[in-house]
Amino acid sequence: MRSTIPPTLDDVAQAAGVSRSTASRAINGGLRVSPEAQAAVDDAVARLGYSPNRAARSLVTRRTDSIALVVPEPDGRILTDPFLSGTLRGVSDGLLGTELQLVLLLARPGEHPGQMARYLRSGHVDGVIVASHHRDDRLEPELGRGSLPVVFVGRPFSDEADLCYVDVDNVEGGRIATQRLIQAGRRHIATVTGPLDMTAAVDRAAGWRAALAEAGLPDDAVVEGDFTTIGGAAATERLLAEHPDTDAIFVASDLMAQGTLRVLAAHGKRVPDDVSVVGFDNLGIAEALRPRLTTVQNPVVEMVEAATGTLLDLLAGAPVPRARVLAPVLVEGASV
Known part of the structure; x- marks a missing residue:
């Protein structure tokens, strides 16, 4: 009958024909271990x-x-915003x-x-991915001055900390969205x-301004606005009041x-006949709207x-690149 007692490090060392310390090093990263011993x-x-x-391993490797x-x-x-739910899925897939x-x-x-940054720097995790950060959350300066590996999803505000990040070219995205509206004859x-x-x-x-200036x-x-549906509606009400044309x-x-x-629609304005609209993200909402929203792929x-x-x-x-920036793509709908 097979033993129900879990094997120990000593058992592994004996089975591999190596010392206990060699077995420990092989299991915890392979430092100073020959290829033959590692394979064994x-x-x-x-x-x-x-x-x-x-x-026990964390005491040896100082890793969590x-x-x-x-x-x-x-x-x-995170339950209602497709960007944030997509972020969680992307990290899970990446791991x-x-x-x-x-x-x-x-x-x-x-x-x-800064409270969250101080928690992260105190050794609870080995590394950090930051998404949807704001200027005042102080994550950039707090994490930038430490040794904890950090990668931002989205361009950091400051270049001084030399933080790594991955982003879509949001300036170009705003430009191509606005260019599409200009091509439709909107002024x-x-x-x-x-x-x-x-x-x-x-x-x-900035991309919107660049296209209009050109x-x-x-x-x-x-x-x-605030990247929410309610916030978008409130901002549009203000917009129509201040700029009825x-x-x-x-x-x-x-x-x-x-x-x-x-x-x-509540103001009796037809899309796209009276007002054309282009969004940004294409994470499932655009295709469900009527008319189907023209948008920029994020x-x-x-x-x-x-x-x-x-x-x-x-x-x-x-070695890693400091920045990786992906290209945006316009996705045609029926709102322009």
């Missing part, structure tokens, strides 16, 4: 079904075998085939700026931005565009998988 230990681990004690996904947003947003555990950290009401093109304490919103608005059109019709709107997210379309899962791969390379000590 790997074979013994597989044959015996040995599972290392994580608590976990990484954090930090989303400095209220917890309700397939590894033994790393994922720790999800969300913002808490009233949390003091009073407004924008509903995202929150301007986020680089994605700043960059998309066409010699005014860029005064700007209202700030608006004949096109570039909305910086599809969630906000959903609110925009509702408000336009490759969230691909971005986050790339960010996860970059973090894994950092943890392995491999």
